[in-house]
Amino acid sequence: MAGRLIYLIGPSGSGKDSLLDAAREPLAERGGRVARRVITRSAEAAGEAAQAVSAEQFATMQAQGAFAMSWQANGLCYGIPRLVDDWLAAGADVLVNGSRAYLPQARARYPDLQVILLTVDPAVLRERLLVRGRETLPQIEERLARNAEFTTSMLAADDPSLSLLDNSGPLRKSLEKLFRLIGK
Ligand SMILES: Nc1ncnc2c1ncn2[C@@H]1O[C@H](COP(=O)(O)OP(=O)(O)OP(=O)(O)O)[C@@H](O)[C@H]1O
Ligand SMILES: O=P(O)(O)OC[C@H]1O[C@H](OP(=O)(O)O)[C@H](O)[C@@H]1O
Numbered sequence: 001m002a003g004r005l006i007y008l009i010g011p012s013g014s015g016k017d018s019l020l021d022a023a024r025e026p027l028a029e030r031g032g033r034v035a036r037r038v039i040t041r042s043a044e045a046a047g048e049a050a051q052a053v054s055a056e057q058f059a060t061m062q063a064q065g066a067f068a069m070s071w072q073a074n075g076l077c078y079g080i081p082r083l084v085d086d087w088l089a090a091g092a093d094v095l096v097n098g099s100r101a102y103l104p105q106a107r108a109r110y111p112d113l114q115v116i117l118l119t120v121d122p123a124v125l126r127e128r129l130l131v132r133g134r135e136t137l138p139q140i141e142e143r144l145a146r147n148a149e150f151t152t153s154m155l156a157a158d159d160p161s162l163s164l165l166d167n168s169g170p171l172r173k174s175l176e177k178l179f180r181l182i183g184k
Contacts, residue, residue, distance in 0.1 A: 002088050002089060002091065003032070003087060003088045003089075003090070003091050003092040003093045003094060004088075004093045004094075004112060004113070004114055004182075005084070005088060005093075005094055005096065005106075005110045005112070005113040005114070006093060006094065006095045006096070006113070006114045006116065006182055007096055007098040007103070007106055007110075007113045007114065007115050007116070008020065008095060008096065008097055008098060008116050008118065009098045009099065009100045009103065009115065009116070009117055009118070010100075010117055010118030010119065010120070010167075011118070011119075011120065011125055011143075011147035011150070011151060012074070012129065012143040012146070012147060013120075013125050013126075013128045013129040013132065013143065013147075014118040014119065014120045014125060014128075014167055015118060015120065015128070015167040015171065015174065016097045016118055017047075017049055017097060018171055019118070019167065019171065019174055019175065019178060020034050020049065020095055020097055021034075021049060022171055022172075022175045023095060023175060023178060023179075026175075026179070026184075027093070027095060027184070030093075030184050031091070031092055031093070032092055032093040032094065032095065032184070033084075033087045033092050033093075033094050033095070034049075034094075034095045034096075035080050035081065035083075035084050035094055035095065035096040035097070036049060036050060036051060036081065037049070037050045037051070037078055037079065037080060037096075037097055038050065038051045038053055038058065038061065038066075038067070038078070038079040038080075038081065039051070039052060039053070039076055039077070039078055039079075040052075040053060040054065040055050040058050040076050040077045041076055045134055055077065058077045058079065061079065062077075062079065065082065066079065066081060066082055067079035067080060067081060067082060068080050068081065068082050068083075068084050068085050068109070069096075069098075069102065069105070069106055069109065071099045071101065071102040071105075073099055073101060073146075074139070074142070074143060074146070078099065080096050080098075084096065093182065093184075095182075100117075100150045100154060101150075103115065114163070114181075114182065115159075115161060115162050115163065116162075116163045116164075116165050116178070116181055116182075117154060117162050117163070117164050117165065118165050118166075118167050118174075119151075119164055119165070119166050119167070119168075120166065120167050120168045121168045122148075124168050125144070125147065126140075126144060129143060129144070163181050165177050165178060165181060
């Protein structure tokens with residue numbers, strides 16, 4: 001039986017990567033997987049959970065059909081490896097760090113995907129981006145502006161297929177909520 005794609009989205013800085021990192025082991029114990037993104041950013045900024053590539057490498061990988069999904073945002077290219085399709089076909093549930101803008105395309109390709117929207121108090125969000133310090137101040141302001149636009153439109157849409165998960169509190173609590181939402 002095919003597994004389910006769980007598409008985690010939310011503002012930059014809301015904690016998607018942190019939650020995915022925390023979910024990796026407990027999900028693996030239940031037969032699930034967390035996808036590793038390919039991103040055109042430096043290896044240092046990409047961290048362990050993503051593969052850093054140059055723009056040229058990304059274009060080559062894309063031309064070779066290396067990605068199940070790919071998008072551009074924040075001046076970067078993002079790819080989700082084709083490997084996730086093998087995992088899904090083998091029956092594993094797969095968690096991915098997705099893009100809000102790419103949701104319609106993701107839905108078209110995976111009609112049964114489960115969408116989880118992370119929310120976080122706006123003041124907490126700003127603070128988290130500043131403390132993380134991965135982007136410059138103008139880049140952080142751009143991300144906050146992009147987030148404000150999406151948050152308003154996504155919540156206004158009142159989409160019943162969207163599950164909301166508030167990550168304003170401790171990560172451990174959010175992890176418990178995530179596993180409840182995905183029924184694991
Ligand atoms: N529940 C939490 N409590 C406190 N700090 C948190 C929590 N969740 C995440 N953080 C911190 O907030 C910052 C942003 O988290 P993270 O990088 O996981 O966000 P993200 O949604 O993946 O962002 P982006 O989309 O920009 O990659 C990090 O410094 C992380 O340690
Ligand atoms: O704004 P939207 O379209 O939701 O997503 C844009 C992209 O930016 C974030 O990644 P990161 O902060 O660069 O790691 C998200 O995870 C997503 O891939």
